[in-house]
Amino acid sequence: MDARQNTQVRGDGGGQAQGALGRYGETLAARRLTQAGMTVLARNWRSGRAGEIDIVARDGDALVVCEVKTRRADSFQHPMAAISPAKASRLRGLAERWLQEHGGAPPGGVRIDLVGVLLPRRGAPVVEHVRGVA
Numbered sequence: 001m002d003a004r005q006n007t008q009v010r011g012d013g014g015g016q017a018q019g020a021l022g023r024y025g026e027t028l029a030a031r032r033l034t035q036a037g038m039t040v041l042a043r044n045w046r047s048g049r050a051g052e053i054d055i056v057a058r059d060g061d062a063l064v065v066c067e068v069k070t071r072r073a074d075s076f077q078h079p080m081a082a083i084s085p086a087k088a089s090r091l092r093g094l095a096e097r098w099l100q101e102h103g104g105a106p107p108g109g110v111r112i113d114l115v116g117v118l119l120p121r122r123g124a125p126v127v128e129h130v131r132g133v134a
Helices: 004-034 086-101
Strands: 038-047 052-059 060-074 109-120 127-131
Touching: 004 038, 004 052, 004 127, 038 127, 052 086, 052 109, 060 086, 086 109
Parallel strands: 060 109
Antiparallel strands: 038 052, 052 060, 109 127
16 A cells, blocks of 8 residues: 555545534535425535535525535534635635526526534534525
8 A cells, every 4th residue: 555545544534524524414404494495406516626515505586505514512613604705705606607507597696605503512403594695
């Protein structure tokens, strides 16, 4: 096994756990959006090297690009503090790519939302949805 493979093997455990945490949060987020009357169109939509949109949904006649952040209760940063100007810019670019591939902007335009999922040590997860964060 070469050094690169060895690094990948050592890194997989944490990456897999983090990936599972993220997928769980995205499932909770999709459920929350659906309960709010939205239609989930895609999850984990990728546009090459440009990145990924966690959830693409329709809210009436608007397209919603939704970033999902999941954190454990003891983590340093609250999930709702996760949208930086750079992240917002990246999401806007990804939204443009989605529109190019899926027939253009809907009548209601495009909105970027954030769903924060906080997993306490005990009890039910706390799911917060903020509309129009960027």
